[in-house]
Amino acid sequence: MSSPLSREEVAKVAKLARLRITDAELEQFTEQLGQILEHAHDMTSLNLADVEPTGHPFGLINVMRDDVVRPSLDRDAVLAEAPASEDGRFAVPRIMGEAP
Amino acid sequence: MTLPNGWEMVVGLEVHTELKTATKMFCGCANAFGSEPNTNICPVCLGLPGSLPVLNKMAVELAMAIGVALHCTIAPSTFHRKNYFYPDMPKDFQISQYDLPINSRGYLDLPDGSQISVERAHLEEDTGKSTHLGGTGRIHGADRSMVDYNRSGVPLVEIVSGPDIRSAAQARAYASELRGILIATGASDGRMEEGSMRFDANVSVRKSGEPFGTRCEIKNLNSLRSLQRAIDYEALRQIEVLEEGGSIRQETRHWDENRGETSTMRVKEEAEDYRYFREPDLVELSPDQAWQDRVRAALPPMPAARRSRLEELLGDPSDAQRDAIGTVVELDLDGFVISAAQAKADVAIALARSANEIAADIENVAKLSTEAFVATVLMEQKGELSATQAKKVLGVLLESGGDPSTIAKALGFEQMGADALGDLVAKCIEENPSEWQRYREGDDKLSQFFIGQIMKLTKGQANGKSVIAELQQRK
Numbered sequence: 001m002s003s004p005l006s007r008e009e010v011a012k013v014a015k016l017a018r019l020r021i022t023d024a025e026l027e028q029f030t031e032q033l034g035q036i037l038e039h040a041h042d043m044t045s046l047n048l049a050d051v052e053p054t055g056h057p058f059g060l061i062n063v064m065r066d067d068v069v070r071p072s073l074d075r076d077a078v079l080a081e082a083p084a085s086e087d088g089r090f091a092v093p094r095i096m097g098e099a100p
Numbered sequence: 101m102t103l104p105n106g107w108e109m110v111v112g113l114e115v116h117t118e119l120k121t122a123t124k125m126f127c128g129c130a131n132a133f134g135s136e137p138n139t140n141i142c143p144v145c146l147g148l149p150g151s152l153p154v155l156n157k158m159a160v161e162l163a164m165a166i167g168v169a170l171h172c173t174i175a176p177s178t179f180h181r182k183n184y185f186y187p188d189m190p191k192d193f194q195i196s197q198y199d200l201p202i203n204s205r206g207y208l209d210l211p212d213g214s215q216i217s218v219e220r221a222h223l224e225e226d227t228g229k230s231t232h233l234g235g236t237g238r239i240h241g242a243d244r245s246m247v248d249y250n251r252s253g254v255p256l257v258e259i260v261s262g263p264d265i266r267s268a269a270q271a272r273a274y275a276s277e278l279r280g281i282l283i284a285t286g287a288s289d290g291r292m293e294e295g296s297m298r299f300d301a302n303v304s305v306r307k308s309g310e311p312f313g314t315r316c317e318i319k320n321l322n323s324l325r326s327l328q329r330a331i332d333y334e335a336l337r338q339i340e341v342l343e344e345g346g347s348i349r350q351e352t353r354h355w356d357e358n359r360g361e362t363s364t365m366r367v368k369e370e371a372e373d374y375r376y377f378r379e380p381d382l383v384e385l386s387p388d389q390a391w392q393d394r395v396r397a398a399l400p401p402m403p404a405a406r407r408s409r410l411e412e413l414l415g416d417p418s419d420a421q422r423d424a425i426g427t428v429v430e431l432d433l434d435g436f437v438i439s440a441a442q443a444k445a446d447v448a449i450a451l452a453r454s455a456n457e458i459a460a461d462i463e464n465v466a467k468l469s470t471e472a473f474v475a476t477v478l479m480e481q482k483g484e485l486s487a488t489q490a491k492k493v494l495g496v497l498l499e500s501g502g503d504p505s506t507i508a509k510a511l512g513f514e515q516m517g518a519d520a521l522g523d524l525v526a527k528c529i530e531e532n533p534s535e536w537q538r539y540r541e542g543d544d545k546l547s548q549f550f551i552g553q554i555m556k557l558t559k560g561q562a563n564g565k566s567v568i569a570e571l572q573q574r575k
Contacts, residue, residue, distance in 0.1 A: 016373055018185055055178060060383045067121050067158035070128030075138050078146070088137040089246035092187040094232070 004037040005030055101268065101332050105343070108308045109335040110315075111265035111301060113327075115278055116258050117288040118226060118296040119162045125225045125255035126153030126195065133294050137248035145253035147191030152381050159255035160202070162287040163223050164387060164395045166257050167203030169281050169402055170218045176386035177202040177222070179379040187247050188227040196224035196258075198376045202385060208261075208281070209404060210273050211426065217262035228252035257287065263302070263312065268331035272324050275299060280403035280430055292322050299327050303334045305342065313338070314348040318355050318362055330355040334362050403429050410437055413447045421448070424455035431459055439470045446481040449490075453477060457494045464498040472497050476504040488560040489513045513561065521554075521562060525570040528553045540575055547571055 010030045014021050021029065075088060084091040103109060121131050127144035143151035167174050180198035201222030208216050228249040259278065265271045279297060282288035290297050299322070304315035318334055321327045333355075338348050353362040401409075410425045411417050417425065428434050433454045440450030453476070458465060476497065480490035485508060496507045528550055529536045539546040547568050554562045 061386045064157040065154045
């Protein structure tokens with residue numbers, strides 16, 4: 001049977017995730033991801049007419065907290081973990097485009 | 101502005117408003133503008149591994165208040181991850197609402213009677229703030245970027261209008277009315293200069309009656325003036341392209357306030373694929389009817405209702421008074437006018453003083469007590485103060501507070517005795533016999549001439565109404 005997923009689709013997903021993969025990996029992931037999709041596809045053989053779609057496995061709703069301020073982290077400790085910082089800010093390589 | 105050659109613009113607005121909560125959307129860090137950079141950050145809003153978001157109940161409540169005010173349906177909703185790579189979002193995704201927003205299908209009525217549909221008003225988190233150093237200051241050419249995550253995770257509501265807007269002026273009116281509503285609900289402070297309210301405009305053009313044209317999105321307009329200018333510019337640009345036989349490319353454009361033009365920021369293509377998927381760390385949000393009812397019941401009057409109230413108090417307001425009412429409600433000064441009306445003071449005077457003198461000194465409004473304001477209006481209306489004097493008294497009240505009659509005395513605004521005024525009027529009549537003759541023959545406009553003369557003689561201390569009374573006595 002034909003693969004449920006094309007190489008092009010996998011290449012696109014990799015590009016969106018900023019992953020550089022080799023041709024061999026592209027081959028391998030296309031097959032592996034295809035198997036996962038096929039497995040999920042098994043569900044179509046079941047009669048699920050009376051089953052409600054599951055949004056979340058826990059079945060909980062409205063999990064919320066009160067609007068009360070809690071202490072934040074110490075800035076110096078946080079910035080010490082960053083590759084670079086300046087004037088209390090994270091320094092990052094220059095940005096080529098504007099935010100989406 | 102009217103577009104040339106039968107062109108029509110089609111505009112939809114996306115308005116982002118930060119919510120006035122104490123804490124961020126998904127963590128207990130303070131939601132505060134102007135803090136030292138990176139002092140309101142924690143593992144959740146920094147996207148550290150293992151951290152989990154927990155929804156802020158107040159953010160939900162304020163979003164619902166916005167939904168109710170915009171006549172939306174409040175429905176069970178879910179959260180999604182919008183995935184993209186940009187340093188303003190340390191998680192590499194923004195939590196937003198996608199196919200199931202909390203509020204949908206509402207509308208907003210504008211003062212001119214038109215109605216703009218609201219497709220949705222959904223919850224999402226704000227991003228961090230990046231500053232680009234080096235180069236020219238614009239993003240291209242910067243050597244490096246500095247990021248402050250204090251804003252990362254601040255709760256936002258994005259309000260998406262339908263493509264119902266047909267002019268830049270209407271877009272501005274919509275944004276302005278929406279701002280008033282957001283402030284009235286208590287959801288937002290509406291401070292555009294601090295970025296707590298921002299606009300994106302989708303603009304396309306077509307010949308009237310034809311299908312929608314290709315649209316361009318203008319990003320991050322942060323004043324009503326920029327919004328209006330950018331939309332007008334963009335519509336004319338598109339018309340020019342089309343009339344020269346070109347076609348419009350769907351793209352995101354940047355508004356340059358100084359140059360007064362838009363330019364291509366990025367072309368919509370594959371990179372726009374945000375790979376939305378359900379945020380597995382958050383469960384469904386489904387406010388029950390009782391909670392919705394509580395929010396609805398607690399909603400204060402909206403600007404439209406507040407304007408109507410003042411219009412009713414005035415009876416049949418002039419256009420200028422309608423403008424004044426708009427100003428007074430926008431600046432939250434209508435309480436002064438209503439208090440004046442309740443004290444049986446002259447509503448027209450109270451409105452004029454609120455829309456002019458108080459509005460001009462709005463940052464000091466906290467120093468002006470309602471009682472002092474009403475007392476000043478009453479003094480003006482009884483003729484104890486001329487209009488000019490009343491304005492000066494209000495100026496002092498706004499500067500330093502106090503008691504209006506004490507201030508009037510201190511300023512030397514002793515009421516001019518009826519005798520003294522009568523003498524002046526008599527003198528004026530004697531010196532201007534031909535004007536007096538015409539006035540007596542029924543040319544009422546000349547009362548203004550005599551008021552002007554008396555004002556000159558008294559350096560503005562006289563009361564116009566008393567002058568007219570004196571004139572009429574002598575007729």
